[in-house]
Amino acid sequence: MRLAVSTFDLANTITSGQFFRFQKVGEWYYCHERDKCFKVCQQESALFFEGVDESHITRLFGLTKQQEKSIELLKQDPTLIPLINKYKGLRVMQRDPWETLVSFQCSIMSNIPKIRKNMELLAQAFGKEIVVDGQKRHAFPNPGDINDLSKIKACATGFRARYIHAANRMVTDAFFEKLKKKKYEEAHEKLMDLPGVAEKVADCICLFALGKTEAFPVDVWIERVMQELYFNEERVKHDHMREFAKERWGKNAGYAQQYLYHWVRNKQKGID
């Protein structure tokens, strides 16, 4: 299957810290979401994919006119212009909420390669086996299925295991569907009732899975880049940065966050 994409950058979108279950094989990215496995590759303005229908691709990768317009609007902020031009086509994804919750519980005191490992091991330990292109792969387990604390620990999750184990008993897919319909502030507050979920993780779930585009997750990388670009290197509290983002970018704060994060991480890695 083929889809025309005018402003989209698959590689930067997949590797910008919002998605973890993928594997690059040649030109293809094999991507997982819950029980779905599909492959996707980009050649200029053509996106090729197999294994899911087009609506799945446009939803997951945020390929909407609305997002394109929002990012264009952010160029009214002169500070963001070079970042948006450099990573033109970077999108905020819309992932499965349950899988997003577990991946960001894993993100506590961690890093992207390790989160990817945790998610793969959890799928191997608790998910059903699926075969794609002759390769053995694993679906991600449903809410309720990650129910063995020592097995969760064996997935290199450490002290996060009890958070995942407890949340597994507290949520359902229907719970997240209800949150999608609520306002950002209310969804954010409800998420923080879950173990291993405070301001930052709740904002990641709001932004990457519940469609709350005003959510502005602040981790150490956002703290650093905001200090550099907006606070003249002064130390500022995370709460103040969230307020600042709300004032400055409103409903588009989440898109701003994604460009800031990807830019500062690649700068650190020396990628140009």
Added chain:
DNA sequence: CACCAGGCTGTCT
């Protein structure tokens, strides 16, 4: 090997 990561808990105003 020192260093790097967010949330939870207990303690102090």
Added chain:
DNA sequence: AGACAGCATGGT
């Protein structure tokens, strides 16, 4: 109520 120090874990 709100601020803050100390803890837990695995990879580089």
